[in-house]
Amino acid sequence: MNHQIIEDDNMVLISQYYPDIYTQLVPQQGESKPRRRRRKKNKLGEGSDQMMMMRKRKLSEEQVNFLEQSFEDEHKLESERKDKLAAELGLDPRQVAVWFQNRRARWKSKKLEEEYSKLKSEHDNNVVEKCRLETEVLKLKEQLNESEKEIKRLLLERCDGVSSNYTSPSASSFSMEAQFLGEFGMEALDNVFYAQENNYVQGLDWVNLYI
Amino acid sequence: MNHQIIEDDNMVLISQYYPDIYTQLVPQQGESKPRRRRRKKNKLGEGSDQMMMMRKRKLSEEQVNFLEQSFEDEHKLESERKDKLAAELGLDPRQVAVWFQNRRARWKSKKLEEEYSKLKSEHDNNVVEKCRLETEVLKLKEQLNESEKEIKRLLLERCDGVSSNYTSPSASSFSMEAQFLGEFGMEALDNVFYAQENNYVQGLDWVNLYI
DNA sequence: CGCTGGCCAGTAATGACATCA
DNA sequence: ATGATGTCATTACTGGCCAGC
Numbered sequence: 001m002n003h004q005i006i007e008d009d010n011m012v013l014i015s016q017y018y019p020d021i022y023t024q025l026v027p028q029q030g031e032s033k034p035r036r037r038r039r040k041k042n043k044l045g046e047g048s049d050q051m052m053m054m055r056k057r058k059l060s061e062e063q064v065n066f067l068e069q070s071f072e073d074e075h076k077l078e079s080e081r082k083d084k085l086a087a088e089l090g091l092d093p094r095q096v097a098v099w100f101q102n103r104r105a106r107w108k109s110k111k112l113e114e115e116y117s118k119l120k121s122e123h124d125n126n127v128v129e130k131c132r133l134e135t136e137v138l139k140l141k142e143q144l145n146e147s148e149k150e151i152k153r154l155l156l157e158r159c160d161g162v163s164s165n166y167t168s169p170s171a172s173s174f175s176m177e178a179q180f181l182g183e184f185g186m187e188a189l190d191n192v193f194y195a196q197e198n199n200y201v202q203g204l205d206w207v208n209l210y211i
Numbered sequence: 212m213n214h215q216i217i218e219d220d221n222m223v224l225i226s227q228y229y230p231d232i233y234t235q236l237v238p239q240q241g242e243s244k245p246r247r248r249r250r251k252k253n254k255l256g257e258g259s260d261q262m263m264m265m266r267k268r269k270l271s272e273e274q275v276n277f278l279e280q281s282f283e284d285e286h287k288l289e290s291e292r293k294d295k296l297a298a299e300l301g302l303d304p305r306q307v308a309v310w311f312q313n314r315r316a317r318w319k320s321k322k323l324e325e326e327y328s329k330l331k332s333e334h335d336n337n338v339v340e341k342c343r344l345e346t347e348v349l350k351l352k353e354q355l356n357e358s359e360k361e362i363k364r365l366l367l368e369r370c371d372g373v374s375s376n377y378t379s380p381s382a383s384s385f386s387m388e389a390q391f392l393g394e395f396g397m398e399a400l401d402n403v404f405y406a407q408e409n410n411y412v413q414g415l416d417w418v419n420l421y422i
Numbered sequence: 423c424g425c426t427g428g429c430c431a432g433t434a435a436t437g438a439c440a441t442c443a
Numbered sequence: 444a445t446g447a448t449g450t451c452a453t454t455a456c457t458g459g460c461c462a463g464c
Contacts, residue, residue, distance in 0.1 A: 098435060102433065102434065112324065123333065130337055151358060157369070268435090270454085287429095306455085310455095316430080
C-alpha cells in the first residue's frame with residue numbers, strides 16, 4: 001500500500017534498457033550433435049515478445065506448471081528447448097533460462113533438506129541399535145566371564161581332587177580379569193575385548209589350548 | 212578482464228534523496244522487555260520509492276563488511292539499528308532490512324549444511340562402530356559357546372569319574388554376577404546357548420564332538 | 423477492530439566466474 | 444579468443460502470517 005506504488009502484477013520492469021541487442025547477427029545453427037551446450041547465436045527475432053523490458057514479476061500458474069513439467073523431464077535446458085518453451089509460454093527465453101537456474105538451485109537445497117532428514121532418522125535408528133549392541137556386548141562379556149570362572153573352578157576341582165579348599169570367587173568378582181590373566185594369559189583377554197581384530201576365530205583350537 | 216565491461220561500481224544510487232532524517236526523536240529504549248518487535252510509525256519520507264529498481268546491485272565491499280559485522284552482533288535488526296546502519300552506509304533502510312533478511316536466510320541454509328555434514332560424519336562413525344559391535348557380539352557368542360561346551364565336557368567328565376556331587380556352582384556365586392544373571396533371567400542364557408540359530412551357523416557339527 | 427511493520431519462505435533477476443565448443 | 448551457458452552468491456521483491464498498538 002504505502003510503498004507499493006507499484007501495482008506489481010501489471011507492473012512492468014524498466015530494468016532492461018540494454019536488451020543485449022549487440023548480439024550476433026549470424027544465426028547459423030549447427031547440427032553437429034554437440035553433446036552439450038553451445039550453439040545459439042542469433043538473438044534478434046524475439047522482438048515479438050512483450051518488449052523484454054516489460055516483464056511481469058511472477059509467472060502465471062500455468063507457465064509455472066509447464067516449466068515444472070519440463071523440469072521434471074530434464075533439469076538441463078538446451079537452447080532449443082528453451083526457445084521452444086519461451087515461445088510456447090510467451091516468455092523471454094532469458095526468463096526461461098533464469099527460471100531453470102533458479103529451479104535447479106531450489107532443487108538442490110530441497111534435496112539437501114531431504115537428505116538431511118533421511119540421514120537423521122537413519123542415524124537415530126543406528127544410535128538405538130548401537131546402544132542395544134553395546135549392552136549386548138556387555139552382557140555377553142559378563143556371561144563369558146561367568147563361564148570362564150566356572151571352567152576354572154571345575155579345572156581346579158579336578159586337579160585338587162575334589163573341591164576341598166574352594167575359595168569362593170565372590171570376593172573377587174571384579175578381579176576376574178586378573179585371575180584370567182594368570183590362567184589363560186593375555187590373548188584370552190584380547191579375544192574378549194578386541195574381538196573385531198579377527199572375526200570368526202573358529203574357536204576350535206582356542207578350546208584345546210586350555211585343556 | 213574480458214567480461215568486465217560493466218562498470219557497476221559507478222552506478223548511481225538514486226535512492227538517497229531522503230537521508231532518513233525523519234528518524235525517531237524518541238529513542239526511548241524500552242525497559243519493558245518487549246518480547247519482540249518494535250513500533251515504528253511514521254512512514255512518510257519514503258514516497259519516492261518507485262525508482263527503486265535503478266539501485267546499484269551489489270553493495271560495496273565496505274558496506275558488506277560493515278553489515279556483516281553488525282550481523283554477527285545480532286541477527287535481528289531493530290528499526291533503530293537499521294536506520295543507523297542505513298545512514299552510516301548511505302543505503303536505503305529498506306536495503307538494510309532486505310540485506311538482513313537475506314543474510315538470515317543464507318545463515319540458515321549454511322547452518323543446515325553444517326549440521327548435515329556433522330551428522331554425516333557422526334553417522335559414518337556410528338556405522339563403523341555398529342559393525343564392530345556386531346562382529347564383537349558374534350565373536351563373543353562363539354566364545355561363549357566354546358566355554359559352555361567346555362563346561363559340559365568337564366561336568367560330564369567329573370560325573371563319570373570322581374563324581375563328587377557338587378551342584379550348581381553358580382549358586383555360590385558372588386554378588387554382582389548373580390544379580391546380573393537374575394536380572395536377565397533365562398533368556399540371557401538362551402541367547403548364549405542358541406546363538407548360532409540366528410546368525411552365521413558355521414560349525415554346528417563340532418558341537419557334537421564334545422558331548 | 424484494523425492497520426502497521428517485522429519475519430520468513432519463495433522467486434525473479436543480476437553479477438561474477440568457470441567452461442566448453 | 445569469443446560467446447553461450449552453467450553455477451554460486453547476492454540483491455530485491457511478493458505474499459502470507461503474526462504481534463502490538
